[in-house]
């Protein structure tokens with residue numbers, strides 16, 4: 001990894017009054033004294049520019065385990081349900097679409113209702129997306145003028161994307177500018193106030209160099225509001241007891257991309273297996289309870305352009 005580091009102000013409120021929050025190896029996580037946003041500072045330059053994802057990330061994003069899990073029908077089940085409820089038709093742009101699995105599922109389920117387009121900074125996953133019939137625009141989202149030609153959109157999605165960005169506000173601002181008036185923006189991020197994060201703290205595997213931002217519902221709402229979005233709804237979803245168990249035992253060691261992909265495949269297999277049905281009902285009840293308590297692993301917010 002390159003040694004060059006980028007220092008940043010709070011990605012939500014631009015203040016520079018932050019205090020140390022967690023330290024994990026070379027990773028320094030701070031907490032904003034003004035808005036309480038938790039974020040990495042400084043960050044390695046290759047993470048801030050996205051260069052990392054065009055190089056080192058490929059073994060994970062294009063591994064067979066990751067692709068099969070992403071393209072499994074259950075992978076985006078929760079996201080699709082929420083999406084469909086708020087957006088029954090229209091032109092959809094998925095930012096950071098990777099291999100295109102979300103858009104693929106959207107079109108597979110409701111082929112007549114959506115015009116789909118994906119974009120990502122990383123090339124190889126887009127080749128795969130195109131091979132599955134998903135239309136893509138290549139390049140950096142912030143600099144890409146081709147997207148203006150395809151705009152305006154009815155809906156733009158960021159599924160597990162903005163926690164990776166050094167300048168998340170600029171991304172949401174651009175999304176806002178590409179939407180029709182009243183258009184929707186879906187943002188899914190890890191929930192920094194989840195049960196898992198509270199229990200594990202810096203030992204949690206998702207406290208790692210690829211995650212630059214650690215949002216709660218209030219900080220994400222503040223960020224979106226700053227660029228002209230209003231909150232439509234907030235959900236707390238997903239719960240992975242296997243990850244919690246492993247991280248409690250592992251004590252914060254690094255998890256390789258290969259391990260992440262394998263775990264993803266196992267989790268997907270559990271979700272699909274008939275034998276696991278009784279356990280799945282217990283699991284589903286636990287996930288609902290954690291969701292109601294705002295303690296689930298992920299935070300999903302739907303915003304409307306004002």
Ligand SMILES: [Zn+2]
Nearest residue numbers: 010013032035
């Ligand atoms: Zn702040």
